[in-house]
Amino acid sequence: MTRSEGGHPATGSGVPARRFAGRVALISAAASGIGRGAALRLAREGATVVVWDRDAAMLDDVATAAHAEGLSIDPVMVDMMQPDAIAAAVAALVARHGRIDVLVNNIGGSLHTPFRFLDQSDQDWERVMAVNVTACVQTTRAVLPHMMAAGYGRIVNLGSKAGRFGSLFAGANYVASKGAMQGFTLQIAQEFGPYGITCNTLCPGAILTPRVESLLSQRKSPEERTRMLETIPVGRHGTPEDIGAAIAFLAAEEAGFVNGATLDINGGQSMSI
Numbered sequence: 311m312t313r314s315e316g317g318h319p320a321t322g323s324g325v326p327a328r329r330f331a332g333r334v335a336l337i338s339a340a341a342s343g344i345g346r347g348a349a350l351r352l353a354r355e356g357a358t359v360v361v362w363d364r365d366a367a368m369l370d371d372v373a374t375a376a377h378a379e380g381l382s383i384d385p386v387m388v389d390m391m392q393p394d395a396i397a398a399a400v401a402a403l404v405a406r407h408g409r410i411d412v413l414v415n416n417i418g419g420s421l422h423t424p425f426r427f428l429d430q431s432d433q434d435w436e437r438v439m440a441v442n443v444t445a446c447v448q449t450t451r452a453v454l455p456h457m458m459a460a461g462y463g464r465i466v467n468l469g470s471k472a473g474r475f476g477s478l479f480a481g482a483n484y485v486a487s488k489g490a491m492q493g494f495t496l497q498i499a500q501e502f503g504p505y506g507i508t509c510n511t512l513c514p515g516a517i518l519t520p521r522v523e524s525l526l527s528q529r530k531s532p533e534e535r536t537r538m539l540e541t542i543p544v545g546r547h548g549t550p551e552d553i554g555a556a557i558a559f560l561a562a563e564e565a566g567f568v569n570g571a572t573l574d575i576n577g578g579q580s581m582s583i
């Protein structure tokens with residue numbers, strides 16, 4: 311059965327019932343790509359979603375899309391690379407909304423540094439670690455005391471298929487940073503599980519966001535792209551909606567027994583390579 315053929319029993323649509331009514335979710339770097347898909351998904355399920363991003367135009371765009379659907383999205387301009395910006399933005403969020411139930415550490419990317427290890431500089435390494443690891447660590451550190459006080463929290467970290475299996479596309483710095491996020495997840499899951507807080511890693515394969523589409527067209531020939539698709543058993547790349555659905559699962563109250571897990575979401579590609 312496809313989604314459009316019957317939908318979810320609770321709503322009759324493709325989206326389950328309002329599992330996040332009354333919940334506040336923070337998604338970092340979420341004005342575009344995967345984060346945007348997740349923000350709209352959680353908001354459609356009833357969450358108030360605080361969207362951080364440094365791109366003002368894209369923040370306006372996601373807010374306009376959300377408001378057209380009557381969804382509750384609070385766009386906040388934050389450059390997460392600026393010192394103290396993250397702690398200040400978490401304090402402002404709590405002052406405005408009073409709680410944080412869900413944190414999606416979405417900020418990340420290969421920053422399009424060269425994929426061959428010997429072509430990467432130390433500066434490339436530092437930049438990629440700062441975006442993929444340090445920004446998420448700082449956000450988690452600022453958010454956790456609020457979740458602990460509430461005795462409830464759901465943290466979803468964005469890993470990557472690259473962090474699980476390596477990549478000849480993104481390179482060693484990105485692969486190591488995403489592996490670090492998986493390790494970080496395990497520690498947070500163990501330390502904070504007793505407070506009602508779960509932490510899991512979601513590892514997407516290639517998801518056709520506008521950025522990935524342009525990177526693939528720069529770095530892969532049409533023939534190589536066809537061969538790539540042939541390695542994905544479901545015969546297509548992923549979409550932000552695919553990842554949004556998986557994030558919604560891990561972020562829901564009902565997933566409270568899923569903790570420290572790694573969820574591969576790549577159409578089965580990891581079995582082919």
Ligand SMILES: NC(=O)c1ccc[n+]([C@@H]2O[C@H](COP(=O)([O-])OP(=O)(O)OC[C@H]3O[C@@H](n4cnc5c(N)ncnc54)[C@H](O)[C@@H]3O)[C@@H](O)[C@H]2O)c1
Nearest residue numbers: 339342343344363364365389390417418419468470516517
């Ligand atoms: N797209 C994929 O194929 C894919 C695959 C596996 C994992 N991931 C991971 O998923 C996450 C999202 O990836 P994506 O491809 O959707 O990202 P993206 O590059 O499409 O979007 C990233 C967003 O981050 C914002 N941003 C960048 N630097 C920022 C900063 N300093 N402060 C605030 N905002 C900032 C940008 O403005 C943009 O809106 C990342 O962690 C990525 O590593 C993506």
